Amino acid sequence: MEQLNNIGASLDFYIFVSIALFSIGAIGVLTRKNMIVLLMCIELMLNAVNLLLVTFSTFFGNGEAQIFVFFIIVVAAAEATIGLSILIMAYRNSKSIDIEMFNKLNG
Amino acid sequence: MDALIIIFVTGLIGLFVGMLKNSRLTLAVISVGLIAGFVSMYHINDYQSMFQSYQGLQFSRTQHMFALLAIALTLVSVLLGYTYFKEDEEHTSDYYGLMLFSLTGALCLIGFSNLFMFFLGLEILSIPIYVLVGIQKGNALASEASVKYFFTGSFATAIMLFGIALVYGSTGSFEMNEIQMAIDMGIMKSPMLNIGVLMMMAAFLFKVGAVPFHFWGPDVYQGSSNAVMAYMASVVKLAALFAFVHFFNFTFHSVTPFVSGIILFAIVVSLFLGYLSALKQTSFRRMMAYSSIANTGFALFAVLNQQYGEASLWIFMIGYACSTIALITINMIVEKETDDIANWKGIGYSNPFIGITLVISLLSMSGIPPFTGFFGKYLLLSSAFSNYLPVVILAIIASLIGAYLYIRLMVLSLSKDGEGHKLSINPTQTIVLTLSLVGILGGWLVLLIK
Amino acid sequence: MGKDMLLLTLIALPLIGAAINGILGKRLPKILVGSLATIMVFISFLLGVTLFSGINGTTIVHLFQVAKFDDFTLDANFQLDSLSIWMTLIITGIGSLIHLFSMGYMSHDEGYHKFFTYLNLFIFSMLLLVLGSNYFVLFFGWEGVGICSYLLIGFHYNDAEKGIANSLAARKAFIMNRIGDAGLLFALFMMLNKFHTLEFVEIGKMITASPELYTGIAGCITLCLFLAATGKSAQIPLFTWLPDAMAGPTPVSALIHAATMVTAGIYLTVRSNFLFELAPTTKDIILVIGIATTVVAAFIAMRQNDIKKVLAYSTVSQLGLMFVALGMGAYTVALFHVTTHAFFKALLFLGSGSVIHAMSDEQDIRKMGGLSKLTPITHITFLIGTLAITGFPFLSGFYSKDEILAHAWMSSPIVYGILMVAVTMTAIYMFRLYFLVFHGSFRGGEKLKSHVHESGLSMTIPLMVLAVLSVFGGILNLPGIFFHNAGHWMSTFLESTTYGLNQIKPEHMDGSQSIILMCIASAVALTVLAWAYITYVKNQAIAKEDADMNVWEKLSSNKLYIDEIYQTVFVQPILWLSTTLAKQFETRVLNNGIFRLTSAIEASGNYTRKWQSGFLASYLFWMVMGIIGFISYYIIKSTFWN
């Protein structure tokens, strides 16, 4: 009960943190050219979401969100694997992992 | 629910059967599985299923219709892909497996009743597609396409999740009806909810490929193979659009009026950008990608239509998907080393069956009666007519440009120069063309069923 | 056989003849074709005579109802009364004579059967015109004769050198007539809207019942009717087609452009007398135009060198004279002149035809001369015709002209004066023509002279018959002063049964005055005769060449430049408009405008494509931009809209 109130008092703080995390990830996605870094930035965004969800679940005091977080972690893992494999394939085709290299398809 | 499992298991079996390197057998197994799934989905309410207790998936009447359509379209895409897949001896079954897994995702996305199922469906739908797009290992374009699709896609996923989190934060539940109740209680003005909804909408717009989240479309469609593109253009778009409409017609229906401005903007820009950019394309698949952006613009009218939205969307999608599949099949038949539109010159004149098919599908695309494409557009526009007249008029003008696009293709492919230039059509392709013709000609008759 | 059956057969016979000739004419021998056509017309003439003998009052024959509209019906009815039967007699009588003449005249033509088909068709439509009991049927005939005249003027359309000219003349005639027809149509419309019927008798009844109701509309209607009349009867301003119409074969000129069709306008006016009586203004206009036409035409005729052109302009002038009569309300007088004019003008044309035939298609009088010995019969008959038209005492023309002049004198001396000038001019050009053709020395060269020969019987018989008629035609309507009981037989006959005419009593003047007038007229004729004889026979004067003409002669020989004026005022502007519209508006504005638009739309695709740069970074950037846009939309909306 006590704990819940603390959370309630500082809920905004958690939200801001996760928003900040999310934005950092997004900005990273926008600015970086290295695909691996991009991948990590996206992971970062997902983790921001996780944090947010956990915060809310504690705030509402029901476990659903935390289960959801597990889902997200699993999916994130799957995505990471797929992403890395795609990355490797792309590297095979054009000896580079710089996204600037991929602009044959345009117009 | 049974259908889901049948399809998923069929996918697994398919993977194993694939080891026998017998493409016919694999196709047979997959098709049987899909048909079985279709049947069980058709009779979903007629028998007591052992998974009845599970509440995560519930198929109302419209959801039921959409699920059936999704399975049918997958079957068609599988048949369409057959000739292409079997060339790749090693991984023939991978295509089928991935498609079927993605179909399970699509079914979840259609039948979901809480955000868990929704999110899982979305991911199960998307991840196999990332693979399918890039499955041609040696192909640089394919890998580029899949890279672009993967990164934009996962970025959109992140946004979607953030939106979900915010919605959960403001409503305190993952159950659709509870969320709806909570919103209707009167928190529809709360910033957190609205921003969450807007973020989810952004992700949706990405999935359905509408402006300004459409960029992946042309590149991915061009980079991927015909079969995969057909699947994406039909099933993926269908599932995503349905989820979009479902959210904004039921769960968020009290927020929808507030965000309608954005949707109208997306509609108009998608329509014009899609058709105008398509005018100047030389690659067929790229042109189809742009036209699919424009068609998405039409489909988005369903989001604004609380009453008939889903029904109209169904009719529209059956018309759009069938014509797209037919055209892609024809493109497969005519495609030489590139998918240049010039290959189409005169094919329709010398091959009557192809000619009739492409004429009908193109006319249906350009919204000329009595084809399903027309009725779809008609339903969407007529319901939007009273509230959003200016947008409807803009849409009409855009569809005129679209008609110009399609008629130009029709004229090209019907030109007499193709005299005597015969094409060989495989039986599966014939089946696909016939099925899609049935869809185009007869799809709208569903209107008459009470 | 009842009256109505007789009438219908009378109308049908020429049509049947036309049908037979048209279908089988090619295979039949020429003599059969010609005689069939002639006999058909002649039989209907005989039928006409029988009907004429038994005429009493007005009989309407109902054939069938053409169409029934919500507030009026259109019927194919025929009317049998003195006026219509009189015209019928003229048409069929003279028609059969001219058919006979054509059998000889056209004998060398390859389009023989076609010619007679057209002639019969013409007779048929002319009969429709005069026998119809309402303006609707009349209009059918009206247009029908127009078509036939078109076909017959352009009969030699594929002639090597004159083919184009012929067909152009035909076109001109048709189009000018079409202008007149438009007028007639509008008259019909106004009548339909006012009276809801087109039957002569019913309209007449309504008007006589309450004239004051219709004075206003009658003015408009009569003006339109008169426009139509100017078209058919070649009055100013629509008279220029008639001289060109001489491109047709001579019998055609005789039948259509002298005896019958051109008098349709007079017939129309007489028919609608009850309307014209309500419209004094129109009558004045008619009077003025009639006078103008008669003078102008006579003036032009004086220096024409084509034998047929002279006769054509004299026809126009005579028609003008008739319209003068109409303008003064002397309907029967006009009809009397129509009759006599039909006699002597047909005679003159046929005579000229015989001359042309003899001269092997040479029409220029400067090449003729001294034909009196070579073609005696033609000479005599032509002389009679000339005397008749110049109003030589006690010939038919003398009486009819004298009637008109008398009325003119009573209406106003000025009109009389002008008419006298016209009459004098008529005498001058007719005698000039006669003397230049038949007297003096032959100017056509020896080679031509050797071919000159008198025409065959089939051509001379009509000449003689018509000559007789032109001499004694006056008996029909002798002035009262000589024979009080037989006087004005024709006028009384016409007035007796024709609707409306019996209200209008043109008074006949007392003896002394009329005798004076007659003396003046004959004096004029005789003096001119003497003068012409001296000029052309004694002094052997021949027609001047254009070079040494004075202004007046130039004006006359160039037809007052009226054709040129019309060309510049009406034709050229329209053609210019046509080209300009087609080039500027149609092509440049409409057509290219559309294509500009489409190409602009197509080109805009190139710009929209640019957005799709192909760089993943930009895609992600725009996605973020989108979200930011959404959120800002939310912020703005939530702050300002509630």
Place this chain on the structure above:
Amino acid sequence: MELIFLPLILGIIAFFVPTKWVRPFGLLASLSILAVSIVHLMNFHATDYVMLFNPAEAFPLGLTFKMGYDGLGLVMVLLTNAVILLILLANYNRDIASNAKFTGLTLLMQFALLGLFTSLDGILFYTFWELALIPIFLILYWFGKQDNNRALFKFFLYTLLGSLMMLLSFIALGYFSPSYSYFQLVQANFAGKEVAAALIMGGILFAFSVKIPLFPFQTWQAPTYTNAPMAGTMLLSALMLKMALYGMIKWMIPIGFEGLVYLKWPVITLGGIGIVYGAIIAMKQKDLKTLFAYASISHLGLIAAGIMIFSLSAIEASMIQIINHSIVAIGLFLAAGIIEDRLQTRNIEDLGGIAKVAPHFGFWFAVVTFISVSVPFTAGFMGEFILIKELFTAHWVIGLTAATTLVFGAVYMLRAYQGSMFGPSKMTVFADLTWNEYAVFAILAIAAVGFGLYPQIIIDFIKPSIKFTQELMSGDLTLTK
């Protein structure tokens, strides 16, 4: 129902008929269809309203697939079948007739037209309206000049734009009437919403005026005609344009009557302009087909203006004129086609003296020319007579404008005829008419004279159906002003 679907079935069969049997097949097919329609005529009484397909229950979104015909519809049905037969007959000695595609498309076209003339449901009407566009488009594209894409696109997009406007209007009509059934649409009440009605009817009118074409929308016509094959031109001008005029009479006037007060005079004015404009441009045209195209602009302007008068006799007259125009169109374009076949040119200046070489052709061309300048004894005269009268009654200025067609018509038609037929002969050999061309001309002439002497036969069919429509419309409104 067989009336509608026989052409469809035969048309589909036609695609698979072996080449040497195609000509007789096409002829027999159209004959049988005509026979069927004549059977319908036999059991028809002028006051009937024959329902071909009349589902009892209403479908969602106001779709009622009602089909049927009254006198008006039946006249158009007969006209269509007769004209198609004549077109196939006229082409019988040409290569095009032995092309399975052509015959099939023509029969499909017939199907669409019959559907249009018998549909009693708004959406159905629109459907057939669009459907008719496709076969003609393919005919023009496949059998027209090779380099005709531009003209073709102009034609297609122009008409498509029109029909999209029409679609908008029909969607809007859905808000004023419980269903799209013709009878309920006619009873739709716009009282107090005249402007809305005017806008809706404006949309429909736009589609019609593109098809007719009314004055500013005619730019697609001339190039399309000149590029089209003879048969295509005939189909276009003898049948497709009539769709629009029929639509005006049957759909536009009864449904949107309240709104038409705003449209009446604009349309009449445009029609009047069209009459003069078409005639004046036709005067200097060198290409026979172009000339006839502008001539038909002039004629149809008259008909359209007449229809907008709304008076009973005007509409009867315009029906007569519609039939007459079909006759004229077939005749003139057949003549042009014959000249083009024999001499490979349509330019008047290169022609001349044909009548001397080919007298029969000369004669029949003359007959058609006279029919088209609407002299008495032909249907055209009756039509123009009443139409101009009605226009004159409405306002004397428009009457005067319309009457210019009498003179101008004579000017350009005679110029065309004399320029090509008269004068010194410019060619040595010109094959005279073949039996089928002869037959077509003869039939046309007989029809024209027949209707010209007894137009009552048409009026008897039209009048009851117009009256019936008047009764359908709410009481205070009637067609006669």
